[in-house]
Each structure stands twice: as C-alpha cells, then as structure tokens.
Amino acid sequence: MPVYNLKINGTSHKVEAEQDTPLLWVLRDHLDMVGTKFGCGIGQCGACTIHVDGSAVRSCLLQVSGVEDMEITTIEGLSKDTLHPVQEAWKEIDVPQCGYCQAGQIMSAAAFLNQNKNPDKKEIRDAMSGNICRCASYNRIEKAVELAAGKLS
Template sequence: MVSLNINGKNHELDISEDMPILWVVRDILGLTGTKFGCGVAQCGACMVHLDGDAVRSCITKAKRAVGKKIVTIEGLSQNNNHPVQKAWQDIDVPQCGYCHSGQIMAAVVLLKENPSPTDEDIDLAMAGNLCRCGTYPRIRKAIKIAADIQKKEMLNPVNRKR
C-alpha cells in the first residue's frame, strides 16, 4: 500500500511504489486533466505540483510523493478561478488544449517564484513546456495578465486573510 495526498485528499493505494504519478492520477483516480505527452519528461503535458514544485509526473514515482502533497490541475482551484486559469480563459489561450494543464501548472510555479516576470523570465521558465499549436505568444500574455490578477487580489484585504 502506498499512501498519497492528492488534491488535499489522502489515498491508500494498492499500487507499486515505482508507478509514475501520472498513472496514479489518471488510471487509478480518474483525474484525466493531467495529460500523457511524451513519457520521457520532455514536453511538460504531465506537469503536477509536488509540495509546490513543478514535476513531470510521467517519470516521478509514487514513492517520491509519500508524505508530500500532490496537486493536479483539478486541485489547483475549486471553480477554475486561480489567477492563471482566469487569464487563460480571458484570452482563450488554448488552440487544441492538450498541453495547457501542464502549461498552467508551470505558470503557477513561475508566478509563485517571480510575481512580476519579464518576457525573458517567462520564456525561460516555460521553455520546457511544448505546445504543438504554437500558442506561445498567448501563453506569455496570459501569464502577464495572471500576474496582474494576483497583484490585485493581494491588495484586496479579503484575499490577504487566506
């Protein structure tokens, strides 16, 4: 048995501790927002957060996550209202949409570490997330919008209490 905390819920799973987190969330728990892209940690479609860090779930084994918190795209917010999700929706970033859960998860970590990124900061941070449709200019724009949304939310006294 492997005990994992995924999206705030504890799960006792009868799985191999060597099973990649991607297959745990998709095949065992049915959380299909995290996508299988390449299977070798090159595309970023499978990105999840592990204790707040972005990791490629296709190669990250379940045993690495024991005692830590995994957050998938489904657990990022309750109503798709995280600032990054709002920005993505506001300007219709996705074309096919396949890569965008991974793109969003990477952008969230970027903005946590750098709340006011430049174009160069964004390009460097997002370079490991591939988009076959080439929506990179919209991704960059959405990240800047999300940064502004986060700043405004932090100025609101109701949001600072969280």
C-alpha cells in the same frame, strides 16, 4: 503489492501500485484524475506537469513510492471554488487551440508565478520554455502569464 498514502488536492488517497509506477498513471488510471495528460513519457513535453510541495514537476518521471507524505496538486485541485488567476488569464486571452498541453502549461505558470510575482517577458519565456505546445500558442501563453501576474500582484 504495496499501498501508498498520497495527499492529492488536499485529500488523502490510499493507492495500491508497484513502487516504480509513474505518478502520472496513478493519477489517471487509479484515481481517475485525467486532467494531467500523458505527452511523451520522458519528461520533455510538460503535458503531465503537476505540483509537488509547490514545485512544478513532471509526473511521468516520479515514482509513486517517492511521493508519500508530499503535497500533490493537479490541475483539478489548483483552485477550490473559483478559477485560479492563471486559469482566468488563460480564458481571457483564449489561449488553447487543441488544449492538450494546457493543464501542464497552467501548472507550470502557476508554480512560476508563486516564485516570481513580477516577471519580465524573458523570465516568462524562460520559465515556460520546458512546456511544448503542438499548436504553437506561445505568444498567447506568454500574454496570459503576464496577465495572471498582474492578477496575482
């Protein structure tokens, strides 16, 4: 079985896995980074969103063989010593209900706000539309992204 060198949250990891193993399962099953959630397995819900080289991507769709030498960030590595401004905003607005989708929501919001520091409501809705929340916390998610944008600017 091949061995892959992955840089995740600033740390190098050697992982033995089949080349077509989804990165989601490498994170969860091989490295015990369970903050990234399995939702649908087909890239439609956003629960498994992580950052690869700063862009939000669905880890269930990425094969481990395709991410060597890339910078991978999971919810566990979004912020080192304190909460990321998006996480602070999530807490202040009290966004989660069940919480299952929240790591993916936060990762999508953080990547979006890295690209757009001063979004309007439509841009926020459009950016977050790929993440499904079964509890329908969309209004609080939108408010939290607005608050986080203010914290980041």
